Amino acid sequence: MNAAPLGIFDSGIGGLTVARALFERLPQESVIYFGDTARVPYGPKSPDTVRRYSAEILAYLVQRGVKAVVVACNTSTAHALPHLQARSSVPVVGVIEPGARAAVAATKTGKIGVIGTAGTVASGAYERAIRALRPSADVHSQPCPLFVPLVEEGWFDHPATELIAREYLDPLRRAGVDVLVLGCTHYPLLKPLLARVLGEGVSLIDSAAETAKEVTRELAARGLDAPAANAPEHLFVVSDDELHFRKVGARFLGEKLQKVEVVPLG
Numbered sequence: 617m618n619a620a621p622l623g624i625f626d627s628g629i630g631g632l633t634v635a636r637a638l639f640e641r642l643p644q645e646s647v648i649y650f651g652d653t654a655r656v657p658y659g660p661k662s663p664d665t666v667r668r669y670s671a672e673i674l675a676y677l678v679q680r681g682v683k684a685v686v687v688a689c690n691t692s693t694a695h696a697l698p699h700l701q702a703r704s705s706v707p708v709v710g711v712i713e714p715g716a717r718a719a720v721a722a723t724k725t726g727k728i729g730v731i732g733t734a735g736t737v738a739s740g741a742y743e744r745a746i747r748a749l750r751p752s753a754d755v756h757s758q759p760c761p762l763f764v765p766l767v768e769e770g771w772f773d774h775p776a777t778e779l780i781a782r783e784y785l786d787p788l789r790r791a792g793v794d795v796l797v798l799g800c801t802h803y804p805l806l807k808p809l810l811a812r813v814l815g816e817g818v819s820l821i822d823s824a825a826e827t828a829k830e831v832t833r834e835l836a837a838r839g840l841d842a843p844a845a846n847a848p849e850h851l852f853v854v855s856d857d858e859l860h861f862r863k864v865g866a867r868f869l870g871e872k873l874q875k876v877e878v879v880p881l882g
């Protein structure tokens with residue numbers, strides 16, 4: 617079981633930022649990554665639809681023999697995590713709790729900003745997770761739906777992206793947040809631009825890095841970590857459009873994607 621792969625899934629390409637953080641922290645682990653490129657984006661979809669899609673992917677990964685599943689997608693975590701955990705035969709880890717924990721640890725003023733897709737923000741999942749840890753926290757959430765297509769376009773440092781970021785982040789700047797949670801798979805790629813727009817004194821919390829730490833702890837606690845001598849294999853599975861996934865995915869992952877399969881679900 618310890619040499620079995622770790623499953624990671626996302627609505628599409630964005631979860632590769634989480635895969636990248638996991639590859640760095642757990643280089644001995646094999647991974648099967650599923651990107652639901654046929655049905656992306658999840659951000660504007662209803663909670664029921666996102667739950668159904670997420671449950672189908674979980675079942676697929678479990679059937680492929682994974683030892684644990686990381687829900688890299690913030691929108692899936694927001695709408696479906698307890699639903700998936702209740703149905704899964706393997707541990708399931710989401711991205712929201714690790715991000716919330718890091719935000720609470722980093723804030724000095726208790727004023728925390730959260731940005732995410734429309735679905736993630738509407739769910740209130742980050743607010744609940746932050747308030748469970750610090751009931752007095754003053755949480756300001758802002759949906760930033762235009763960031764996803766801008767990042768997929770590769771416009772990480774484009775004047776149009778900066779203009780939109782200024783518009784989205786203005787209420788958070790005025791609220792005086794000292795921490796901003798990047799509550800979407802795509803946003804870590806905008807870090808330098810967001811830091812510039814927010815100015816000094818605001819810490820950016822990258823859920824990808826925090827989740828990788830959480831997965832490391834979870835595997836160790838359950839005695840599921842791969843032996844140090846394991847020869848890891850990384851397999852990427854998408855539900856559509858392998859070419860786009862390969863091309864844009866390399867930017868998210870920071871390296872070329874070697875093995876990609878297409879498996880339509882549903």
Ligand code: DGL
Nearest residue numbers: 627657658659690691801
């Ligand atoms: N992966 C999604 C998330 O982290 C962003 C893209 C989408 O809307 O599907 O919320």
